[in-house]
Amino acid sequence: MNSDVVIEAKDLKKYYTRGTEIVKALDGVDFTIRSGEIVSIVGPSGSGKTTLMNLISCLDTSTSGTLIIGGQDVTHLKESQLINIRRKYIGFIFQQFYLMPNLFAIENVELPLIFAKKPLDKDKIYKVIETVGLKGRELIPAYMLSGGDKQRIAIARALINDPQVLIADEPTGKLELKVRDQLLELFRQLAQKGISVFIATHDLELAEKTERIIHLQDGKIVSKEQSSLYH
């Protein structure tokens, strides 16, 4: 495997059963993501985007196939081992931000460090907050922040454990256009530092601005032309 490949999926499948019916959420997906690469994944609802995101963020396990993250095969790992992978390699950003509303901005950023039993290095925490452009707003309770600021804090929280991959599920869905561009700019800066950014989105405009687009359709990777999004 190429040394700068961060994520590699081979024939990745995820099937669910719904009553007697088998739902093929992902049906043999192959792709790689290199370090410092911004990749977006697009597809209509039910195409398997979220399932793929859950698999590569180690929140879920595949039915078959291989998933290698940071050179480690995570396909058959237990939940307790997956936690370590999440802590070590992955930063998560959600469409709804999912901050703890009663905690200060800075405390939200500290959470992954607390769970990873790492020392609360104040310099580092402030630096990350500065990176996302929220210097000076550390001590504002999360529920008082604007949507854009909430997402920035969510990004800071995702970055605090020095992940190799930043997984963003509809990161701009709730944000204004201007903020969206600022966020994209931030992703570019992070990518320059070697962090891979993997964005699941409906927003084709945003996707067009990333380096690579993966089209998903009915659980499979398809070409742009085959994607129903363009028809």
Added chain:
Amino acid sequence: MRKYLNLAYKSLYRRKIRSFLTIGGVGVAVAVLVSLLGFNTGYRKALERDVGGMGYQVLVTAKGCPYELATVALAGVGSLRYLTDDTVAKIKEDPEVAEITPTLMVPLIKEEGTGFYTIWGIDLDTYSRLRPMMKIARGKHKEKVIDPDTGNEVEKEVDGPMGGWFKPREVKPDEIYLKNGRVVKGLIVGEGEYEKVTSRELNPVTGEFEETKKTFKTVKIMLPSRLYKKSEVTGVGGILALRDGTQIRGDISPIDDTFKAVTRDAQGTEQQNTYSKEQVLRVEDELTLKDGSKVLGVIMNETNEYYNVGDIELAYPNTEEVSLDLVKTFSNGKPKIIDYYKHFKGETEIVLGWEAAQTGFLQVGQKLTLKVKEMTKQKVKEKIIDPVSGKEKEIERETEMPVFNAYKFKVMGILERSGSKDDGFYFIQLEEAQRIFRRYKMLTGIGISLHDLAKLPMFTDRIYNRKELGETQVISLAEVKGTILNLVQTAKILVMSVAFIAIFVSLIGVINTILMSVFERTQEIGIMKAIGASNMDIFKLIWLETIIICALGGIFGTLIAIFGGKLIEKLIRVVMSKAGYVPAGEIVQFTPQIIIGCFLGAILLGILSGIWPAYRAAKMRPIEAIRRGE
């Protein structure tokens, strides 16, 4: 850990009202538990102090229910039963008795009806030997004294003993001199009269019987008396006790200032002698009963069926009416009745327990009037329609009526604070108590210390076997304590069960609150897992939240119990005083063990109730948790 605590605290703070209510629930349960344990400790200590302060180990009372006896022994209130004065001398004959003291407890209902004045009639000599711990208080105080120059009462500040004990004085029984030379001794309680049908004749005109009635004036006297059926009596004679110790049995009758005694020897030869008043100590009647036993006393009157004999040993005092026709007269024609109390001009001296003095703002030398409500039996006349004749007729009925009385005393001394019930009592001389409260020759209890307490069972057996002592009961104070503690224990078990139910309910409440919060935060828990929280991290967080709730509930409950302790004590006093005895002093006491124990108990409650919700939260799969929240 500090960070986890902070997270748990903030999470609880987010749901302020619910968290506060749950803390309140735990708090109430803990408060109930702390109060109960505090009551248990305090009550036991107070009881031990009261029992320990009694000074004697054994108490003899009239037979009754053991709890009531215990109550009387420790002096709350209760329906009193009485022993007679003579019992003391009889019990004293027992070789095991080291010291013996008779007591009469008189609970007087305060005029306003709220509570009692508890007066103890005591025999100072024996009482103070048995209870040396009862000392006159010392210190700076004010006394009321008579100014030698002006003769006026003035207040003076004194440093030293607060007065002293009352001075025991002779209290003589009242006397009624009968025409037949006998003297009836007792307590004169008033005058009376009764109607007696003297003849019944048939009126030939109306065809109805006509009765001739005569009203007899009587004097009412309280004395130990008993009715003897004539059929049970085989002989009645007089007995003349001379000062030289000889006793002459026969027909004794007075002639002027001398006594004529007609005696018969074994052969039935009659002999007659006259004795001067100076030679004679007393004259009594002697009844010989069928079983051969003899009764010494004074026959006050007799009917066709009975002899009413007064002034006899070990009999229960009753109020009897003696017809004035039978009473000797003075030279001025007035009946020879000597009522010592009527002519007594002094004041009854009283010694007060510390609290009694404080609450009444009383000083040594001051006059004290106790206004009380007493129930007395009174005859009331009522008109009814005779069901047979249909005519209206008047009947007499006895009924209990409240009478307001005032008893006057002079404060002689104030006792040291003992922390026991003694602090609230009033002490006067036994004989005076028996007189002024009309409980002639009556006792409520006899305190005894034995030479060897181990021989108590044998002593008790001997007392019970002496039938002449009547219905007595011997109780050791250890038993009294046991009886009361048993009763309290029973009540405690009941209330403890309630406390445990309260704790159980609060446990369910805590589980419910935390579980609800877990379900509400399903997504949040999922996110925490997504950003690196392990199952253990989530378990710890939820568990900590529960422990914080219970610990705060524990603190809150303990504070309620401590600050509400006085209120709880008041409440218990009100409830328990209705049931009987409540010890003096603090009956709800919080020891550090109780407080620490209950606090740790609350934390244990948190640990236990937190396990299930924390487990449920930890077990959530992150992906499902996030999805379920959307």
